[in-house]
Amino acid sequence: MASTTTTTTNNNNETPDAPLAPEQLLFSSTDSETLSKNILMVGAGGIGCELIKTLALTGFRNISIIDLDTIDISNLNRQFLFRKKHVGMSKSQVAKESVEKFAGSKQTGINIEAYTGNIKEERFGLDFFKKFDIVLNGLDNLEARRHVNRLCLSANVPLVESGTTGYKGQVTVHLRGKYCSCFECAPKPVPKSFPICTLRDTPSTFVHTIVFATDLLFPRLFGANKEDPSDLDEEEARDAFTRKENEAGTAFAKRVFAYVFEKKIKDLLEREDMWANRDKKPEALDSETLLKTKEERTATTGYGDAHKKWTMEEASEIFVRSAGKLFEKGDRISEFDKDDDDAVAFVTATAQLRCANYGIEYMSRFDAKGVAGNIVHAVATTNAIISGLIVIEALKILNAQKHLDEKEEGEGKNDRLIKLANSRYTFVGNFNAGRQLLQPLAPDEQNPKCVVCANARAELCCDISKTTLADVISKVLKKKLNTNEPTVLKGDDMLHEEGEDLDDDEVENYAIIGKRTLQDLGLESGGILCVDDNSQELKFDLVVVHQNLEEFDEDAFPEGFELRGETPKVAEGAEKEKDEDGAATDGEASDEIEIVEEGVEITKAVESPRLGKTKAIASSPSPASKKRKTK
Ligand SMILES: [Zn+2]
Known part of the structure; x- marks a missing residue:
């Protein structure tokens, strides 16, 4: 805790953007106004179990928790709210009941809402997110994280995001604004993980x-x-x-x-x-x-x-x-x-x-050793440390919110909140030159080219005479840009819609349009497709630039197109894995055993977007002392 606040020695609140003092950010946490805020937790797995316990013991009284998973015997070694008798039961429901037992629902008035379901379901849409003062993620898969990021941006709710890999982990804070990146401002390769039942009964790789x-x-x-x-x-x-x-x-x-x-x-x-x-x-x-x-x-x-x-x-x-x-x-x-x-x-x-x-195709002893050497296990202690850090960042944001002028509006307000709260991106277990367990850094700034939070355009370079609209929808909009149910317009022409409320004729009609090439649909190089995904409240322009298929380097662009700009991308390997066994779901369903792709260092997998900054700071005695000097 000390590490996250050592930089905050300034107690002078007359300067508009000076961070609040630690005692204002943390120790006023007994304040009933802060503790009665509505908190949404996504995921009741390794991090989630620790987090809901820590929230309850901190005194938070209004907590909602979502997870789609049921308890497996392999969860019991580190998800301490679950016991053997709970195997097969809903994670979120059992987590609620276990916490109520020691937090005492009647005495302290703690109110935990447990939801069993996928965060991407319609009932957890924008209106649902708007009910909360802060969202805390304890997820294990990129797809759900990106979805939550988008809904938090739309609902303008602060998001505290987290992740662990073995002894390492990180906690980051996200809110739309210049001083703070969204979760998707930088690409994030993820380690793969597998559920025990896949390994035991239905391996496919x-x-x-x-x-x-x-x-x-x-x-x-x-x-x-x-x-x-x-x-x-x-x-x-x-x-x-x-x-x-x-x-x-x-x-x-x-x-x-x-x-x-x-x-x-x-x-x-x-x-x-x-x-x-x-x-x-x-x-x-x-x-x-x-x-x-x-x-x-x-x-x-x-x-x-x-x-x-x-x-x-x-x-x-x-x-x-x-x-x-x-x-x-x-x-x-x-x-x-x-x-x-x-x-x-x-x-x-x-x-x-x-x-x-x-x-399954097998490999030599040399290759097997390479794969086996990269396996990383989930560590309960790391989850506990990370959960503590999530609660600290949440307290800082919620307490700082009280010092903002209520009338202030828009993105400037969010930037001020991040400054007042002295929000930190904290990395755990990297053991930099200062041998610190925790490495707290100022938040990354917004990436002005981010399609998700900065209203930037995405640019697709492809052969418009060969690429069909269906290709764009499946390979680009869904696979690369993580949309759920995209609507595509060209000018005023509706080219594509999906969802349950379409009738059969419409579905058939869009299927026919989908088979046509972009050129055939009247698009020229430099033309724009407007993409809108209601389920994520995401809207952006896709600029299409023509290049002959033969001109693409096959090694660099095997799919025959290039998505330009710093748009976030899903790590190829992780995505393939998920497709094969359908295992990637919400709430740490599959964090039993993690493996980092061969040849990829774990540090890179956990925090590649931050590598430049981390290196720069590691060369000084400690991040905290460096920060003080430059202040
Ligand atoms: Zn962004």
Whole structure:
């Protein structure tokens, strides 16, 4: 807390933009006016559980919380408002009930509204957002974050945004104005994350199979807490994963092999509902044949060329042999270590065998090691620190609001609020030169080219004789610019609308128009399409500039178009992941295990938009002391 306020030594409020003193911003929090403000929390997952608890204990009395998810057993290790008996129940509802138990709904008059649903639903539109004094995000996916950002801008409600990756995290404040960026002013690549059930039952990528090996199977067999029940332990699995007395390590490994790659898959196949809407079903391996092969082979040592893929027989033999070696190491192993060759061999073999089960292309030991080395786990302590920081920023904004002139209007008012509140973008766990846990920085300024908050135009460079309107809608407006239900106009001509209230004729008519090219629709180079998305209260002009398709560099623009300017973009990998397993939803549904894309440093993934600033400040003893000197 001290770090966020050390820069505020100025107690003179006669200067219009001087920040208020810390005691005015924070310690007046017992003020009943501030504590009765309406707060909207989006997400009741890792951050959300900590946040609603901290809000209640701070004394806030009017809290609404939204999450679409139900509680999974894998949430229990860090979402402390949930217990085993709550598995399968609504996260937001249980969070409300758990907090009411210790915050006492009657005595303190705390009023928590719990909503189970997707933040993008119509009932959570602009009118809903306008009811709140501040919005606090505890989300895990970019799509929902961008949606909330847009509604907050339209409703002119301050947004405190947050995120964590392992030991790192950040809290930022957003409000339309010059002195403060919106969430989408700078592009944000995100780490990918996966729900346990996908990893366990329905993997669809090589990464899924690696994470299954490192985070589920490895700890279950070799980890420090291997005696404890894990996410793999359904009733019949208990025996399969328990080593019998005096059983040889390799014999146990063979039993695990037969269970994981054959028996368990056969069991899953019996669950018809699970495969009804999936392209393909898994196939069980023939463990008897694969394991018998080994006896006929000459004894091998080592794991071969790291870049060469193994055959199925090799992978089976290595699974058993590496497991045997890991069992011999016993208590010297506590978790997966990417520098332990036996561990990497075991994980690679497991991943390859799982790939064979699910018809996924597998990779070499070298590649598997690269993927496995980038896995980041959710850390409860980081979530707790971040939640505390969110509440501090919220208190600062709400207390500063009381010092604003009520009659003052427009964007100047927002800028003054950010200054009075001394709002900070705080980064946690970067350990800069000053070895500080927290690194509070002045907010980024608004990006004048931001389509979302600065009324900037988006510019699409494409071949207008080949690009259809439907291409623009699906590939540009929805995929790149994150719109939900865009309406497209050219001058006064309505080219596209969507939504439930259209009749069949209209839908058919727009489908026909969609198939026409932009040129065919009368658009010339430099022409403008007006885009309007009611569900996000977002409106902007899309300027279309012509370039022949052959002139696009295929490597740089494989889709054959370029969206210019500093428009926010979704990280390609993250988006693909989401499409494949449909996992990215609201409220930290899928933050169990995160993985940063290969070759991308975690620091970059968390805070790439800020890198320049962070570096500059890290070279001085500490951000706080530097700030003081320059004041
Ligand atoms: Zn912006």
